[in-house]
Amino acid sequence: MIHPWDKKRPLSACLPGGLSAEKDAKISRNLRPILDTDLCIKCNNCWIFCPEQCIEREDVFVIHYDDCRGCGVCAQECPKDAIHMVREDLL
Ligand code: SF4
Numbered sequence: 001m002i003h004p005w006d007k008k009r010p011l012s013a014c015l016p017g018g019l020s021a022e023k024d025a026k027i028s029r030n031l032r033p034i035l036d037t038d039l040c041i042k043c044n045n046c047w048i049f050c051p052e053q054c055i056e057r058e059d060v061f062v063i064h065y066d067d068c069r070g071c072g073v074c075a076q077e078c079p080k081d082a083i084h085m086v087r088e089d090l091l
């Protein structure tokens with residue numbers, strides 16, 4: 001087994017990842033997570049708990065919206081309120 005910390009994208013801590021591979025995540029998503037890098041303390045919670053494994057650790061954390069289905073887990077797990085869910089139709 002590959003340890004999660006060995007990869008940029010983790011083996012998810014809660015659900016098997018890749019659910020959006022079976023459908024178009026952009027079509028099914030009503031909310032989009034917006035990450036404020038100024039508030040982020042790089043705790044890794046969003047990266048670990050995203051069920052789609054669509055958050056990548058670079059110099060700053062990056063959300064890959066093609067795979068994101070807008071579940072809001074990342075925002076709920078963020079201890080700094082650095083991720084806010086925004087309605088897609090308002091963007
Ligand atoms: S809303 Fe957050 S936790 Fe859910 S799929 Fe998108 S990036 Fe992952």
Ligand code: SF4
Binds near residue numbers: 046077
């Ligand atoms: S959970 Fe919040 S503070 Fe932690 S890495 Fe993600 S955005 Fe940054």
